[in-house]
Amino acid sequence: MTVEHVVPSIAEESVLKEEIVSEETLEQQILTFPIYQHFIDLYEEFTSTNKKTLDVVERLYPNLTGATLSGPHKIAYRSKTLYFIDDYHFQYNEITEPDDHDNYSITFLQLGDALSGHRGIVHGGLLATLLDELTCRVGFLNFESKRGVTANLNVNYKKPTKVDSWVCIKCTVLKKLGRKCWVKGDVYLIDETKKSFEECELLTACEVLIVEPKWVDQLKH
Template identity: 30%
Template sequence: MSNISKMARLLRPQGAYAFKASSPSIARLHQQGPSRSAVVHDQAIPHSQSHVPASEAPPFLPSRQPASQSSESGAGLDSLVSHIPLVQSLRDTHSTYKESRPHLAIPSPIRQHHFVGGSLTGPGKLAFQPYMWLSTGKSGSKTRSDRASSVVSVFHIGQDLCGHPGFVHGGLLSVMFDEVFARCVSAAFPSGLGMTANLNVDFRKPALPDRLYVLRTETTKVEGRKAWVEGRMTYLPLAVPHAEGNVISDLSLLQEDHEGAVMVAEAKALFIEPKFADSMVSVYRN
């Protein structure tokens, strides 16, 4: 037998033994990894609130499972908007703002795939399609341009859009800024279309679910195909869904200047009118 054959016979069992010795440890890693992750996850966020005694439940978790909002509840929240003093002022016949609900103008086949108008809208999420009031060419605007514009939007954020339990996901606030900003700068471009080039959001206070939000935006500068816009978002003190029977005992809780109203974020953005705007699919019906 050659030296090479002898060497092969000596190495073969050692190689096999080394593999068998290492295999069980690898298998244990795969078996233990997921189970450990599951234990940590279960302890961090219980799958059911029945695991958490009412006396020990954190303040951001209700003592019982909240009932899912029905379409009737969403309609009730929608009608509640009419009681907001700001909305009543915007709807005044002498107001320079024009009311619209852009997402309702999206054709149904497109709306169901629209992020805000479709995916994020429904019970427990955005309970109703956002209201928007657009004013163009407002006197005294910092843009000093006939393409100046401002928008006031009112919407509701439910519990199913939280990140950490009890707090609205910050990414949703960014989405809402982006959505309303786009509406605001639409008056600055001939095509009515602007695409986000830059968006900066400063989060000031935690955003709470089951609140009505007011988002104010204003175009601050327009140069050719570029428009700069900024805004701030505030939630109103009234927690909705609220008391049984939807009876509002204190209408001041719907005031934006109430001491309980909280400004949760401010943002600035740059929008650019795309050169290919004419070839883009029309989202909103004219």
């Protein structure tokens, strides 16, 4: 059996768009999306009564997705993650079943054309990395140490995510028992016509098991 390695021509390799859309332009674009405005308004309302969420600090640098994979043609825009964590959960209670206390996060991203695996389609490994990172961020907040590690990540790719797409990743805590926390993550395709997740295509979904190890004090943010 002979395996042929095909080297693409220079013309085939030059698939990135020459035009670079600035982060400021992308920010102006997402401000017109009804679903984005919905969550901004919801966040302001939520944090008016759940003040502890306002103390959450994002740490993106140095970071694979916040530096190496960030920029024109890559993760061209990344919103501030909106955390909807009821003050109840900052008491670090056990979570054995879904309840009325919010415990999720929302992040909006624009994924550029340098992130492809198959041409025109965002690499599945990139989506898995984003899901791993974002589910862990909300999961960690349910541990008093605010730290942990991924023990298991199961990803289901429902539909291809095309490059230059706007997506929203929602991460929801499902359960927490002792040093273990289970979180699900969903990647939705969004645009200026969508007003709710019910109207959006679900592109990728995952469930992750996060563990706060006994050696957690050795972990650095």
